[in-house]
Amino acid sequence: MNKVVKDAMEAIIDLKDDQTLMLGGFGLSGIPENCISAMVKKEVKGLTCISNNAGVDDFGLGLLLKKHQIKKMISSYVGENKEFERQMLSGELEVELNPQGTLAERIRAGGAGIPAFFVPAGYGTEVAEGKEVREYNGKPHILEEALTADFAIVKAWKGDKAGNLIFRHTANNFNQPMAMAGKITIAEVDELVEVGELDPNQIHLPGVFVQRIFQGVDYEKRIEFETTR
């Protein structure tokens, strides 16, 4: 079983136009920078991207948006990207906005083999339109369906060659649930180590969920709002 690939280009070698992708990260924190750059270079288009945010104008998924490689976004908050807002308001880009916790759970459920579930979030709002409503514990809930993707592309701190992953600080965010929900999950990591070097007690995501892994290079790790004391 060899999960290790050379780099991002090799990791996305069979990624095609019109496929559905999950991309980890919250804002610019914990985004798979190497794979995003490789997708820009590969010029794949017509993509449906499931990602909490859409990057900023010149970084993260903003790079794919600028080149019109994304057809549809499934996100929860897209406020930091003007090009995104322009493409959405003009109708060039299809957008499905989900409550953030619903989005995270749809992804987790997709990886966990749960096709649908009921949540209270969004009841009585436009999010609930067309969805089944049921009352549980005296409170209305709406039916939400799981999400899966052709590729889940995540960023972790440390990974071993068996695909076990450890995330760092708040750079975990959507990476962990997304890693569970890809038909093919690609993990790019700051540090790739040999099997046996990671303490099994500290693993966040077991390697069974990961098909391809590589050590990334040249991480910019941009900060959106550097705030100090």
Add this chain to the structure above:
Amino acid sequence: MALDKTQIAQRIAQELQDGYYVNLGIGIPTLVANYIPQGMDVVLQSENGLLGIGPFPEKGKADADLINAGKQTVTYLPGSAFFDSSLSFAMIRGGHIDLTVLGAFEVTENGDISSWKIPGKMVKGMGGAMDLVAAAKNIIVATTHTDRDGNPKLKKKCDLPLTGVNCVKKIVSDMAVIEVTDKGFKLLERAPGVSVEEIINATGAPLIIEGDIPEMKF
């Protein structure tokens, strides 16, 4: 005189209790963290995956892997925990968070709130707001009493797309503290120097007023 933003935050901080787990939204709510009473144990949750938010980092110590839900760099504290987004919302949806403080465009007398979208103008997305208002045990809205043009933000019905229904419990504005009851808005306190009359005139729905309304204390 109506309160400024920091005074609104200061008044909301009086609602905190020892042992509370609290989620603070972006804007005025974030400022509440500056007024947690000395010696009170309050744990702040950030929905991107941090329980126990610390102060902003010192200059030069900002870490791209350590941000709050507003994407600002933060720090963590002894006893803090990091986790993924689905676990974060399990905390929220599962009712483990005691208090949510958030901003709003409009709040209605039955506790509906709009806060995320102005059709045709601004579509940033709801982020975690819909999950938070649908599940937190207690929801306080921090807001100005009227919008920039002087129109009431406390109303009978929301004109903008809803974030949640029947969920807001209390409103702390620059003019008043108002409880959302089964019978509508109930005036609890007024800002120093603001009259009951002025609050009535700035509110877009009837107010229940019982006896003398005290001024807020700081």
